[in-house]
Amino acid sequence: MSSRYSSDAASGAAPDLFQNESAALDKARAMHAASGADAAEYRSSLGELIDHFERLMRETRRLIGRSDRAEREMQALAQQLAHRASHDALTGVLNRSAVIEQAAKALRTESAAMIVLDIDEFKRINDDFGHPTGDAVILGVVDCLRRIVGDRGFIGRVGGEEFTVLLPRHDPASAALLAERMREAISDTLVVASVDRRITASFGVSNNDAGTGFDIAYGLADAALYRAKRGGRNRVEIAER
Numbered sequence: 735m736s737s738r739y740s741s742d743a744a745s746g747a748a749p750d751l752f753q754n755e756s757a758a759l760d761k762a763r764a765m766h767a768a769s770g771a772d773a774a775e776y777r778s779s780l781g782e783l784i785d786h787f788e789r790l791m792r793e794t795r796r797l798i799g800r801s802d803r804a805e806r807e808m809q810a811l812a813q814q815l816a817h818r819a820s821h822d823a824l825t826g827v828l829n830r831s832a833v834i835e836q837a838a839k840a841l842r843t844e845s846a847a848m849i850v851l852d853i854d855e856f857k858r859i860n861d862d863f864g865h866p867t868g869d870a871v872i873l874g875v876v877d878c879l880r881r882i883v884g885d886r887g888f889i890g891r892v893g894g895e896e897f898t899v900l901l902p903r904h905d906p907a908s909a910a911l912l913a914e915r916m917r918e919a920i921s922d923t924l925v926v927a928s929v930d931r932r933i934t935a936s937f938g939v940s941n942n943d944a945g946t947g948f949d950i951a952y953g954l955a956d957a958a959l960y961r962a963k964r965g966g967r968n969r970v971e972i973a974e975r
Contacts, residue, residue, distance in 0.1 A: 758782040822891040824869060825876045833890030837900045838948040846887075847909030847941050849899040850955040851916065854934045854967040856895035863928055870926045871933055878919040882912060898952070906941040906972070913937045913970045921968055934968035941973070 762779045820832035828836065840846050853859075853875060860868040872895065879889050879899060887901040899916070901909055921934045938958030942951040954973035962969040 828890035847901040847904040848951045853895040936962035937970040
């Protein structure tokens, strides 16, 4: 153990990280106050101060760099935690609570179409082919939705095989058309290895004026979804008001 830390460790006191620098500064002060010091002594004292000052500058830069890295890491971690809190772990789309929050916020100030969809006979897929295959089906459905929705709205997973799409400022005709395109994308293009049957989904659509509550918008779309299920599945139904 160096002399800088040995006495502090023995006494139990916190180590003075600048002990040598403090000693050099005291020596320089004494030299400055002394009237009989010669040039060589001044040069020696100044040299010690320069050495210690340069060390302090290096340490300061190192500590600032470490602090900046730690701050960036904390910011990245905070962003990751915020993303995990609002997004579904499997698919990366919004989770149920985030869907409710964002949809309610949008509906307060603007009209919006809400689409609720459910993968048809998903339990049979899980039972017949296993949960990993079921997860692959869910991921495939989300890929289809993303291709159609793009930046027109946002997608959320609100249950195991149930999803919600909110389309702000969409008129009824365009919302119904987009829902039909989603249905076709799933029914006509989605293929998952080992699933030997067509994968389909049923859709319910509600068209809502600004100021509509989330529960009302969702309830109307959900009722339309169940009409699609009762009507034979792989269908789009529009909510009746």
